[in-house]
Amino acid sequence: MIGTGYLGATHAACLAAAGHDVVAHDVDPTRLEALSAGRAPFHEPGLADLLQEGVGSGRLRFTTDVADVADAEVHFLCVGTPQQRGGRGADLGALRTAAAAVARHARRDCLVVGRSTVPVGTADDLLGVLEAEAQVSVSLAWNPEFLREGRAVQDSLHPDRLVLGVRDDASYAVLAEVYARWLSEGTPVVRTDLRTAELAKVSANVMLAARISVVNVLGEVCERSGADIDDLVRILGADPRIGTDVLQPGLGYGGSCLPKDTRAFVARAGELGVESAALLHHVDLVNMRQRARAVDIVRELWGERRRVAVLGVAFKPGSDDVRDSPALDVATTLQRLGADVRVHDPRAAGSAARVADRLSYADSAEEACADADVVTVLTAWEDYIGLDPVALRGAVASPVVVDARTCLDADKWRAAGWSFHGLGRSACAS
């Protein structure tokens, strides 16, 4: 396993649990130290148990030295593919470096399997890298991963489908052996070519991103027309062709994948001359506009003292990840605009403090809200959905709440005397 982030660490632990002998390499010694001790370096339910089991059994080892993977039969490339600095396409530098290192060190014929999310056509480029570096015969396959953070282990152990992009039967046979446990459990498998496998992953992410932006456009229409977004979402979700998942309006999508993958898709489609991909550029614009709209709503309400409580900075509930978090983006923007911001998050405060150390962090939601002029809910944690608006009213300076995730019960908060505002909700709705 090359790269031990959310993708690589989870995949390594799950393959070890399936009985394979796994050696995982990363260039980050701190991350490897935690993993070797059976500690998950990020909040991912079930991962620490699998790591301890794998390390304890001797089937799972971690190494800073890429030469230690030289004897592997299969190499999974799981390194990051972030947005380019100063560009919108994917930065494939780490992937090329990792592929070259594996090929250079491989001492036996082997299969290299791309797992990272990449623009279609990347494998062609990597084949050139492998051929230039390897002294042995190296084949390439593509096997994208669809796990969600916060559910990484569950999603990996029970995926909706396995996508095996291969160039020949021999590569397919190797992957079928790697995934024998999943195949025996009936996981649907799609065998395809490398380009389709690459494209499958970004396509899934742009579909999800588009869905979120569509529901956010509908939310803005609700705000302006006085229609009810909660009822609208219920009505839409009842149609099985639409379904209820990924239909939560609000601050929009963030994280390390949907934003950068949408942009990389548009960039690659542009290179391919697909002008209609501009549709997905608008998905990105709508998404980013939600953050600006949330800031505008708070500025209208913050009064002279501008004391703002921010509840939630994780990019989504159930995660301690703040990479491209819409909530953290809004919190830091409000502070930059002169607000006195007090933040609470049940899990992500530590990771937020590492990248946004000028914000002030509270130990509880109540402490963050004490004496606030505006309370904002920016991540839909259960803790905030369960807050008692009657009790909280006594702690704030003004009972004004902005529900940027459309997660609170508006009637309950209004009945408790709060002035209730939010993305997707008309200010005058009763």
Ligand SMILES: NC(=O)C1=CN([C@@H]2O[C@H](COP(=O)(O)OP(=O)(O)OC[C@H]3O[C@@H](n4cnc5c(N)ncnc54)[C@H](O)[C@@H]3O)[C@@H](O)[C@H]2O)C=CC1
């Ligand atoms: N985070 C997620 O939920 C999912 C991510 N993906 C994709 O998987 C890829 C990895 O994502 P994450 O695990 O979130 O990233 P991450 O940033 O958490 O982890 C990437 C790891 O690769 C290591 N690395 C970088 N260059 C290296 C090299 N040359 N050799 C060895 N290790 C190296 C880094 O030190 C880091 O530990 C990305 O392409 C992402 O789009 C796919 C499915 C889910």
Ligand SMILES: O=C(O)[C@H]1O[C@H](OP(=O)(O)OP(=O)(O)OC[C@H]2O[C@@H](n3ccc(=O)[nH]c3=O)[C@H](O)[C@@H]2O)[C@H](O)[C@@H](O)[C@@H]1O
């Ligand atoms: O490529 C990846 O790394 C992964 O990206 C997403 O997974 P993830 O980033 O963990 O998060 P999601 O649960 O999809 O949420 C993404 C963002 O959309 C937001 N969201 C989600 C659902 C919704 O209804 N509304 C909404 O605004 C969340 O708050 C979050 O900021 C995909 O769901 C995974 O299938 C994919 O493997």
